[in-house]
Amino acid sequence: MASRTKGGAPALPVLVPQRSGCPIASTLDLVGDKWTLVIVRDLLTGKSHFSQFLDSPEGISTNILASRLKALEDAGIVSRSLYQAQPPRHAYALTPRGEALLPVLQAISRWGNAQIEKTWTPPAWFMEKRV
Amino acid sequence: MASRTKGGAPALPVLVPQRSGCPIASTLDLVGDKWTLVIVRDLLTGKSHFSQFLDSPEGISTNILASRLKALEDAGIVSRSLYQAQPPRHAYALTPRGEALLPVLQAISRWGNAQIEKTWTPPAWFMEKRV
């Protein structure tokens, strides 16, 4: 039986080689690139369809989006569900594990807005949201 | 004259091309890879010399470490200072901008420890630290 997280839910098994047991390093093994957390941002702010992610201002490429969504699904951070049979269309959503990334995104957003010029102010509802 | 951050300190000018004005995306433009925040972790937990970073459990390569420290210095997140003239040796330290990443690292650590198997519990002093 799968071991449990500290909160009692099944822990994410190790899916990619861990460089160490450090929780920071292990998290970065999963999400440490320029696009993955941008996709999580879009999911947290209500997007769920493939074309909606393409419309984000950063201009992600379709092969990168598809590949990152697959990796997030494999990591149990995102779920993918059929919402239309013909033609088949999937909705993406954050799992509870993915939703738990909210404080990470909020902390990054706060730092980025405070420290980097030419960044817009994140919406208050996003910064005040609680998991 | 340089524009100011919301806190009044000089804002980090845009040093790498921004994909958008989003503070999350802009932060990831700087630190969105597998090693940069691991180095920041090591700085937050007291390391300052090149060989100390090499001793971390993840086993970073010397060219990657050198290249990431340079990028962090260029980004104003890390400072580099001579502490010995012969032979020349430098100490690395977080700038106030770099110290301000602490809540980001704490949030990542909390998520990783809760959600990923085989991660150790981060030390209480680290999780309770305040900038």
Next chain:
DNA sequence: TCCCTGACTTGCGAATCGCAAGTGACCGTA
């Protein structure tokens, strides 16, 4: 029947990663 759309996949050149060796300044020892 034909053309368009959406969600991908593929090909390919460019960029990055990371291993291993090399470099240069310096130090210690014989």
Next chain:
DNA sequence: TACGGTCACTTGCGATTCGCAAGTCAGGGA
């Protein structure tokens, strides 16, 4: 003085990833 070792990098190079652009396939509409 000579030699070998150490440290903080740099370089070379093969492997991997990135990302642009085109292609594919199933489906839909005129």
